[in-house]
Amino acid sequence: MEEYGNMPKDDQKNLKELLREQDYFEQYCSKALLFMEEKMTEAAKNLYRELDKPQIKFEVSSELEFRPISMTTSGDIYFGQWNLEDNSHEGIGIGINPRGQVYQGSFRNNRFHGSGLIIYKSGLRYYKGAIKDHKRNGNGLYVASTGYRYDGEWENEKASGYGVETFPSGAKYEGYFVNDNRCGFGKYVYPDKERYEGEWKSHRPNGYGHYIKANGSQHFGNFKDRKTLGFGSEVKPDGRMLQGEWDEVGIKAGIFTDTKGREYQIKSEKDPVIKKFH
Numbered sequence: 001m002e003e004y005g006n007m008p009k010d011d012q013k014n015l016k017e018l019l020r021e022q023d024y025f026e027q028y029c030s031k032a033l034l035f036m037e038e039k040m041t042e043a044a045k046n047l048y049r050e051l052d053k054p055q056i057k058f059e060v061s062s063e064l065e066f067r068p069i070s071m072t073t074s075g076d077i078y079f080g081q082w083n084l085e086d087n088s089h090e091g092i093g094i095g096i097n098p099r100g101q102v103y104q105g106s107f108r109n110n111r112f113h114g115s116g117l118i119i120y121k122s123g124l125r126y127y128k129g130a131i132k133d134h135k136r137n138g139n140g141l142y143v144a145s146t147g148y149r150y151d152g153e154w155e156n157e158k159a160s161g162y163g164v165e166t167f168p169s170g171a172k173y174e175g176y177f178v179n180d181n182r183c184g185f186g187k188y189v190y191p192d193k194e195r196y197e198g199e200w201k202s203h204r205p206n207g208y209g210h211y212i213k214a215n216g217s218q219h220f221g222n223f224k225d226r227k228t229l230g231f232g233s234e235v236k237p238d239g240r241m242l243q244g245e246w247d248e249v250g251i252k253a254g255i256f257t258d259t260k261g262r263e264y265q266i267k268s269e270k271d272p273v274i275k276k277f278h
Contacts, residue, residue, distance in 0.1 A: 032069055032079045033094070039077055041100040043123025048102065051117070051126070056094060056104055064091045074098060080107065105131065130154070152177070167191075175200065198223065221246070242266070 033056065037045060064081040071077050080093020089095070089107040096102050100123075105116015111134045112118070118127045129140020136142070136154040143149050152163020159165075159177040166172050175186020182188075182200040189195050198209020205211075205223040212218050221232015228234075233243040244254015244266060256264045 028068075035069060036077065036079055036094050036096065039096050040102055040119075041121065041123055044100055044102050044119045044121070045123075047119055047123045047126060056092060196223075196226070 037048060040048060063084060065084050066080070067082050069077065069079045075098035076095060078089055078093055078095045080089065080095075081091030082088065083090035086109075089110045091107060092105070093107050094102070094104040095107075100121040102119040103112050103116055105112065106114025108114065112131045113133060115130050115138075116128075118131075120126065124145040125143060127136055127140055127142045129136070130138025131140075132138065135157045137156065138154060139152065140154055141149065141151045147166075147168030149166045150159055150163055152159060153161025155161065158180045160179060161177060162175070163177055164172070164174045169191040171189060171191050173182060173186055173188045175182060175188075176184030178184070181203045183202070184200060185198070186200045187195070187197045188205075192214050194214050195212045196205050196209055198205060198211075199207025201207060205226045207223065208221070209223050210218065210220050211223070211228075216237035217234060219228055219232055219234045221228060222230035224230075227248070228246040229248070231245055233241060235241045239259050241257045242251060242254060243257070244251050246252065250268075251266055252268055254266045256266050258264070
C-alpha cells in the first residue's frame with residue numbers, strides 16, 4: 001500500500017480514477033484499512049481489534065471525493081473522503097495523528113465532527129459517540145481499561161447532562177452532571193451496597209436525599225458532603241425511628257419512637273435514651 005503523498009502526480013490521478021470503479025474501490029478500501037491498522041501503536045491496534053475492527057461505511061456524494069491514503073508533513077495519516085471545493089477532510093474517514101491517537105468516523109473542515117470512535121494514544125481508553133469540532137459533544141460512551149465507564153451526555157469534553165457512571169469496584173451512579181461533577185438529582189450505589197438517592201453538588205451528596213445503609217437503616221433528610229445535617233428522620237428495619245435536627249456530631253434535638261410507638265425526647269447525641277435507638 002503506497003502513501004498518496006509519495007506517489008507521482010500521474011499515478012495519483014490514475015489511482016483517483018480507479019477509485020471511482022466499485023470493484024477496485026472495495027479492494028482498495030480493504031487494503032487501506034489494513035494499512036491504517038498497521039500504522040497504529042501496538043496498544044491502540046490491540047484495542048481496535050478487541051472492538052472487532054468497527055466497520056466503516058463510506059457514503060457516495062457528488063460533493064465529496066475518495067482519495068488514496070495521504071500523509072501530511074506533520075505526520076498525520078488520513079484515508080477517506082475529501083471536500084472538492086476546499087480540499088479538506090469531509091465525510092467519512094479514518095485518521096491517525098503523530099501521537100498515535102486514532103479516529104474513525106465523520107469529518108468536517110479537517111476536524112472530527114459528527115459521530116465516531118476515538119482510541120486515545122495510550123490504547124487504554126476509547127470514546128464512541130457524538131463529536132463536535134474535535135471534542136466530545138452530545139451522547140457518547142467513554143471506557144477506560146481500569147473498568148471505569150461513562151455513558152451519557154457530554155459538552156466540550158466534559159460529562160454534562162444525564163449520564164451513568166460505573167466503576168470497577170461495583171459502584172454505580174445514575175444522574176446529572178455539570179462540568180464532570182455530579183450535580184442535580186442522582187442515585188449512587190456504593191461498593192458496600194449502601195445507596196443514596198437525592199440531590200448532588202460538587203460531586204457529593206448535598207441537599208435533600210434518601211440514604212439506605214447496609215444494615216437496612218434509612219435516613220431521609222438534608223445532607224452535606226454525604227453527612228446528615230439539618231432536619232431529618234432515620235428509621236431502623238424494626239420500625240424504630242429518630243426524628244429531629246442533626247449536626248456534625250449527630251442528632252442535637254429530636255424525638256425517638258420505639259417499636260411500640262412510645263415517644264422519647266432527645267436533647268443531644270449523648271442522651272441516654274439514644275442507646276435504645278443505636
